[in-house]
Amino acid sequence: MSAIVIRQKHGLAHDEVRARAEQLARRIEQLLPVTWAWQGDEMTLTAPPGPARGTTGKVRVASDEVHVEVRLPLALSPMRRLVEGKLRQKIDALLGR
Numbered sequence: 001m002s003a004i005v006i007r008q009k010h011g012l013a014h015d016e017v018r019a020r021a022e023q024l025a026r027r028i029e030q031l032l033p034v035t036w037a038w039q040g041d042e043m044t045l046t047a048p049p050g051p052a053r054g055t056t057g058k059v060r061v062a063s064d065e066v067h068v069e070v071r072l073p074l075a076l077s078p079m080r081r082l083v084e085g086k087l088r089q090k091i092d093a094l095l096g097r
Contacts, residue, residue, distance in 0.1 A: 001054075001071045001072060001073060001074065001077075002071070002072045002074075002076070002077040002080045003069065003070070003071050003072075004068075004069070004070040004071075004072070004080060004083060004084045004087060005067075005068070005069050006067075006068045006069075006084070006087060006088060006091060007065055007066070007067050007068075008065065008066050008068075008091050008092075008095060009064055009065050010064065010065065010066060010095045011064075012095065012096070014041075014061060014062075014063050017061050017066060017094075017095070018041070018061045020094045020095075021043060021059050021061060021066070021094065022038075022043070024090060024094055025043060025045065025059075028045070032047070032052070033048045033050075034046065034047055034048065035048070041060060041061045041062070042058055042059070042060045042061075043058065043059040043060075043061075044056070044057070044058055045057040045058070045059075051075075051076075052073075052076065053073065054071075054072075054073030054075075055070065055071065055072055055073060055076065056070070056071045057069065057070040057071070066091060066094075066095065068087060068091060070083065070087065
């Protein structure tokens with residue numbers, strides 16, 4: 001598995017970052033049949049069977065930082081840089097940058 005880890009500082013209220021992360025998860029859910037759930041301040045996302053099967057992600061929301069970790073299956077490892085670039089764009093947009 002190939003891992004992508006992104007830590008991004010923010011200056012937003014904790015509840016605002018959490019709400020924005022959930023909005024993004026709902027948009028992803030409309031495009032792809034992913035499942036996601038909150039456990040405390042950590043959101044876990046899982047891809048269903050299909051081309052992205054085995055892809056998992058976690059988003060941890062802290063008072064001053066968002067920590068994103070995505071694990072790609074071996075079949076998607078060649079796309080790691082592309083996926084990481086898109087994730088960074090989404091996180092920047094999420095945090096209003």
